[in-house]
Amino acid sequence: MDEQARFEMFAFWRTSATYRVRVALNLKGLKADERFVNMEAGEHHSENFLKINPMGAIPALIDRQAGSTSPPITQSLAILEFLDETHPASPILPAGIYGRARVRSLASMLVADTHPLITPRVVTYLTDEAGMDAGAIRAWRVNWFTKGLLAFEQRLATEAETGTFCHGEQITMADICLASIKIVLPIFKIDVVGTPIINRIFAACEQHDAFINAAPSRQFGAPV
Ligand SMILES: N[C@@H](CCC(=O)N[C@@H](CS)C(=O)NCC(=O)O)C(=O)O
Numbered sequence: 001m002d003e004q005a006r007f008e009m010f011a012f013w014r015t016s017a018t019y020r021v022r023v024a025l026n027l028k029g030l031k032a033d034e035r036f037v038n039m040e041a042g043e044h045h046s047e048n049f050l051k052i053n054p055m056g057a058i059p060a061l062i063d064r065q066a067g068s069t070s071p072p073i074t075q076s077l078a079i080l081e082f083l084d085e086t087h088p089a090s091p092i093l094p095a096g097i098y099g100r101a102r103v104r105s106l107a108s109m110l111v112a113d114t115h116p117l118i119t120p121r122v123v124t125y126l127t128d129e130a131g132m133d134a135g136a137i138r139a140w141r142v143n144w145f146t147k148g149l150l151a152f153e154q155r156l157a158t159e160a161e162t163g164t165f166c167h168g169e170q171i172t173m174a175d176i177c178l179a180s181i182k183i184v185l186p187i188f189k190i191d192v193v194g195t196p197i198i199n200r201i202f203a204a205c206e207q208h209d210a211f212i213n214a215a216p217s218r219q220f221g222a223p224v
Pocket of ligand 1: 015016017018044056057058059074075076077111119120121122
């Protein structure tokens, strides 16, 4: 029988936020036993899951070190920081304080200012309460993905720290968050044009096993 992994993660195959954590775990050579939360069946709204995350959002990570179990850690960026603090090898933040601030800022542009606008809970509200039809929902998604990615591209194009990856030659949280947005665009059949640096960086990430193995299509529950 396989040894129990140190981490337990509440996950669903196609979620962008879970992908971020999977990439970070892979980069650091860590494993998590995944607990499948079927979002299509609404399991993230179940009483049991709301005890894990009252926001009803995935992922949530539990650290079960020998002899103790952590409270659920939610919010992918908080989880990435937690993993980086507890497992500093293969860091996902740069060494300098200004670099760290830049990487956190880039990551937040996508995780805090872009992705939340296209989550199922927002789209459900827009459809059911605001009466938006499929065309209006598509325009909404295109708008927020485009605004977020073009602003991100502008920073990459104008800031000297940009390298092979978003911040120099090392994969950081900014690359993880960027890839987490790029991987969901095809699901929505959206193509944001005018982002050559983003495309180059994403192509570099896609060569890396940590990203390859985190691909939604490779996860339990993904359509064959
Ligand atoms: N800011 C959160 C976002 C979590 C989140 O919204 N996850 C999505 C899947 S990518 C979710 O569970 N959505 C449920 C819903 O919107 O109802 C994070 O980065 O962890």
